[in-house]
Amino acid sequence: MDNVTVATETHAAHEEHHVSLPQHRHHFETPEQQREAGTFGMWLFLLTEIMFFGGLFFAYLLYRNWYNPAFVAASNQLNIPLGTTNTAVLITSGFFMALAVWAAEVRKKTFLVATLLLATIFGLVFLGVKYFEYKEKWEKHHIPGASFDISEFVNPPRDAKTGKPVEEPLSPDMAQKTQVFFSLYFAMTGMHALHMIIGVGLLLWLIPRAQRGDFTAGYVAPIENFALYWHFVDIVWIFLFPLLYLINRHPV
């Protein structure tokens, strides 16, 4: 008959039985439950982000298939050295973030702060490089809109040595479709950059708290869950980079 336990644990007794962290939220029975719930929640959120980016990837794959020559020519306009640098920068940032999670778990405060700082710096470097890439597009009139210029695609510059055009010239109507490529390029990398900016913002909030010791006394959830987010943003780039920059790339 007894379906409701007559619990005798009071709050004090509760503390005797395990180390109660100050961040323990009392709607959770145990800190483990809280930590598991937090991680589960973050994974679910990342699933929604996959669906969110998924729409853009779908549109990109569709149009790349339909307007292949335009997309190939347009993607050859992207700056591979800068893109590769950014990929390396972002992976390094992710590496530091992974180290930060370890640091929090083994309670090494200075190391945690250092790795978080490095992750932030590399994230900012990524954004800086992105700025230069976007600026290049602006200068070449490859931003979609009224000032978009297709002349480079219709009349590609000629190679100095061989005299042949560096790129297959496109007919004007196909050249117009390069605008669709750039629209998707800016939408996808822009959305990605927005997520990076949010991540950097969160890092700037986490670092002072890490310095205060909030995450090196057993409560590691914010670092862990933020790391999941950061790695996700990294993975999105790892998909973006080959799809936008690398495929159908021919030697110059």
Next chain:
Amino acid sequence: MSTTSSTILNLPDQKTATIPKMNYITKEDGLWSWLTTGDHKRIAMLYLISITFFFFIGGIFAGLIRLELLTPQADLVASDTYNKLFSMHGIVMVFLFLVPSVPATIGNFLIPIMIGAKDLAFPKINLLSWYLYVFGAIFILAAMIWGGVDTGWTFTTPLSTHYLNTNVVPAALGVFIAGFSSIFTGLNFIVTIHRMRAPGMTWFKMPLFVWSNYAASILMVLGTPVLAITLTLVALERTIHIGVFDPTLGGDPLLFQHLFWFYSHPAVYIMILPGMGVISEVMSTFSRKRVFGYTAVAFSSVAIAVFGFFVWAHHMFIMGVSNYSALVFSLLTMLVAVPSAIKVFNWAFTMQKGSITFETPMLYSFAFIGLFTIGGLTGVFLGSLGMDIHLTETYFIVAHFHYVMVGGMLMAFMAGIHFWWPKLVGRMYPESLSKLAAVTSFIGFNLTFMPQFILGYLGMPRRYHSYPAEYQVLNVLSTAGATVLGVGFVLPLIYFAWSLKYGEIAGNNPWQATGLEWQIQSPPLTENFTETPIVTQEAYDYEWLANKTQHEVTTVG
């Protein structure tokens, strides 16, 4: 407990009963405490107030639409105004009422209690989700006040991107933000249900209401982000002309349709599944019996959610999708109809060999079953390719979705609010008046929407400001029904407000129901339970309840 009366209502002695002094409402005073709360019950009440407000706004738009349609000519409002009316009716009703209706109010309030938890997993995110709802709603209101939006709730391109000068971006932004409210609610529910069930509360001991909300939450979490990106692309297309949907720039307007309906079809299941959960609870309580085929109903909820992701192009059968894809989507549409049928029969058979009473929640539940059956079967008409050619884009569609959404979902919402009102506020609503409202809204509903099926087959298109004179009689009938329906919804507003002060004190378990929520005080304490429940009984275990009542354990009040 009287065995000869025709009700199972069991109230405490009104001369001595009082609302428990300590409860989630009295815990803290002041508006600020409500606006910064983490308590899922307070957040649920905040939502209840907000969605009720927007329901009536949407209802006013509907009233104006029906008023215009009394006459065949366009003589009440200008064409642009009429287009704004139906667009805003749709946007408000879908995104600001139907999507949050049961999950954000009843779900928020009850899911933690039903599984024996103290709160949802992420109370702050729960509060954030309400604020996102409010901000989204403000943007949509702004769009209305600044002159309205006339894209239809479907934002069809290239009309919405290139051919309208109205407030499309604010409206899209509002929907985007409200969508995130929905995502966070769903996320919260999923984590809570997975991780915070009380000891002994296994998946198959949970009430079916929790199963339905779980299935709806999966849809919220996976589908809504696609709407978000779609509306973002529409906004980008409008502002900086990126060209993804513009055929003159090489874009494809049909791409928008695919992306939009990829969310918007699961959205209709987001809207109906929680309502179905309510019906399970009500049918069980007022038949005094476990839901027939508990496992079948639980799995059907999940099946509806899963299949619901694979049928979106049935909104596009005549839009130029290939014949083969039309075949696939039509077949899948037929499959998704089956779990709903299973549920309807299981609810009906819950009554077999039960002990049935006809309080207001049960009346609304009956209305749901009948009207949802009609609405659902008319969906089969539309899923049938050749039939869809004639019926699509006519009033048949309007009638179909109003039958499932209003005759189905709204009736379920009313059933749920009446059923759990005593738990939410500690007082009963007036039974005779509520029965009157239920019958009124049932009659009004059928009078409004049954003629629309006929109008649809006759060929009357939807979203028409004026129409050929031969359609007038049916339109007049429909408007007459709308007036009656309106009364049916205004009455509850009045008597629920009245009941807050003058309703009978409900006590813990006025309906003598199973379920953890009925074993605690009404209104509940902020922390729900004084001690963590340990669950050994099945869901809808009336024997356990009978035993328990005999050895009543009093809770702290």
Next chain:
Amino acid sequence: MHISPVLWQFLVKWLTNSALFPREASTIAPWADALYFFLLLITIVGVTLVSTLIFGFSIRYRKEKHPVAEHIEGSTLLEATWTIIPLALFLIVFVWGALLYFRIYNPPTNAMNVYIVGKQWMWKAEHPGGQHEINALHVPTGRPIQLTMISQDVFHSFSLPDFRVKREVIPGRYSTVWFEATTPGTYHIFCTQYCGTNHAAMIGEVTVLTPEDYKKWTQTSTSGMSLAQSGERLFASMGCNACHSGNAAARGPSLAGVYGSKLQLTNGQQVLVNDAYLRDAILNPSQHLTAGYAPIMPTYQGQISEEGLIDLVEYIKTLQTNYRVQQTLTTSESNQAAPVAPGVVKP
């Protein structure tokens, strides 16, 4: 149909006169109505069944009569029954609907083609013989009519409820639907896809005439120039004949007889040359390069209206020889006279 035709006629007439049912004005309408009645039957049976269960159980097991509820877990047999029977019915409906759909959207080969251009907020009908109608469509009975439709701006939808056909009219590509009218009279045309301010005013009338009356109508309503003739003018004035002159050394492929043929493209694909292909080749030539030719054709996107494109498509459809192509080529150049006999023109 397995119902006696007399009974069917009676039923339909009664329904139509009650203003609760549309007229059946096409050959496909009875087929659509048959499916509709079957679906209605299923619905009525379903609703009756569910209501009977609810009302029956309510009465039989109400609390006064049945104070103690009995515990019942479920019944696999019942679950199977009410899974399989609805599924079977829905699958029947699926197959029937699919067959009807294929019938409605696959025109017979001998269909007479009429072009429909939708724009905010009117319908333009273009008959090949040069008759132009606005918000109206005249057709004969007893002949399959195919509508090739396109929108100039947003999505519209061309609906003929009494014929039970409807199709979306899309910007950027042709969509088609066909019907065969059975009874002279006038019937509604509606736009059923919300398209802006005057969506509700984008309506018109189909006038179905007997074949003789239709012939008279075509003679009295023609603008004097058939679509193909207008197309020929446009072909010359836009300079198409300069490259598509039909000469051996011409920069573009000859278009005589190309309609309906299978074309080899530079990317190795083989395509069937139909209306949609021709229209798209004018607007996006680089995606439709005929094998052996350089990608030099400019795009005419934004330079020709949909009506103009229809004229050109009709023209190319009817083009059998390049004689007049070359004629118009030389007459468009001011300092040369027309050749005396059909033949090669000095490049």
